[in-house]
């Protein structure tokens with residue numbers, strides 16, 4: 001990828017450049033916890049977007065997407081917003097940097113990546129992080145704090161791409177560190193690195209490629225359930241709730257609200273358990289918590305679907321250490337922690353049994369926890 005980028009940049013722009021990369025991300029555990037003031041536990045992965053960039057002394061940006069084989073040129077004022085969706089991520093990052101009072105000049109760029117698009121690894125946050133990091137380095141002597149770079153990516157999604165996302169994806173892509181996962185406290189925004197070096201195990205995603213069209217707004221309904229229970233408990237969010245608190249109000253709430261809150265309170269504890277387990281290198285406990293999250297999302301939070309339950313059960317049957325839905329649910333990937341010696345058999349079973357059942361070829365995406373945004377050359 002690197003050599004292709006360099007030669008494309010040279011032939012199009014013919015000058016010196018700097019090379020940047022940022023990474024896609026996984027979330028090991030901690031799902032639907034962000035809006036409940038809880039924890040998420042992401043890490044950056046060895047799938048990246050890489051960009052060769054050079055300031056051009058003008059007030060225009062000229063950027064080539066290798067993967068989409070498309071080119072775009074735009075100015076840096078609000079009304080210069082480009083037509084192409086992919087270019088809006090780059091434009092949005094530039095605008096959000098400017099809005100915060102930092103500098104962005106014109107530049108020439110060529111970029112490419114191997115983060116699969118729309119597979120749940122957040123290729124869009126990767127793209128934002130790559131350009132946010134680059135603009136900070138090229139025009140601002142890295143004065144913008146790293147966490148603010150993540151916020152710049154998040155605001156780009158909100159203001160230029162119509163996606164009201166949280167901060168996790170951009171945070172992970174920017175702050176990721178090889179061999180480490182990060183526990184982000186979604187209430188205080190504080191975070192901590194934990195060692196993730198699963199010797200003898202591999203992490204692999206299985207993309208079911210299904211995405212269920214949802215009727216109504218199930219996410220809002222989940223949120224409302226959580227808010228109702230929290231407010232009955234006199235709390236701002238379920239972050240502060242314990243199982244005993246929930247049991248105490250069981251008679252006053254609907255069965256549905258009870259199940260939703262049980263999942264969220266359990267999930268907070270599971271993230272903490274996983275962190276503790278990682279500090280002792282206990283990957284078996286990590287795996288058990290992953291399965292518990294899966295079945296909590298399926299049975300209590302009811303955001304799974306038949307295909308993902310099938311994949312989790314298949315993993316269980318193959319002796320996989322941990323497996324669960326990754327992401328909000330209703331489709332997408334499972335994330336699996338698999339012992340080396342079981343890996344081939346598991347992948348073989350997935351490739352055989354999933355298409356036989358659902359007539360869809362799943363995508364297998366092995367990942368290694370790696371560094372986040374950085375300058376390469």
Ligand code: ADP
Nearest residue numbers: 065067085086112113117118119120122123124
């Ligand atoms: P994801 O879950 O992967 O973030 P999104 O739909 O949010 O999926 O973002 C995907 C969009 O991001 C693409 O449609 C494209 O506009 C942009 N994008 C991501 N990766 C690339 C890439 N390698 N080259 C060009 N555009 C990209």
Ligand code: MG
Nearest residue numbers: 122123124125
């Ligand atoms: Mg995205």
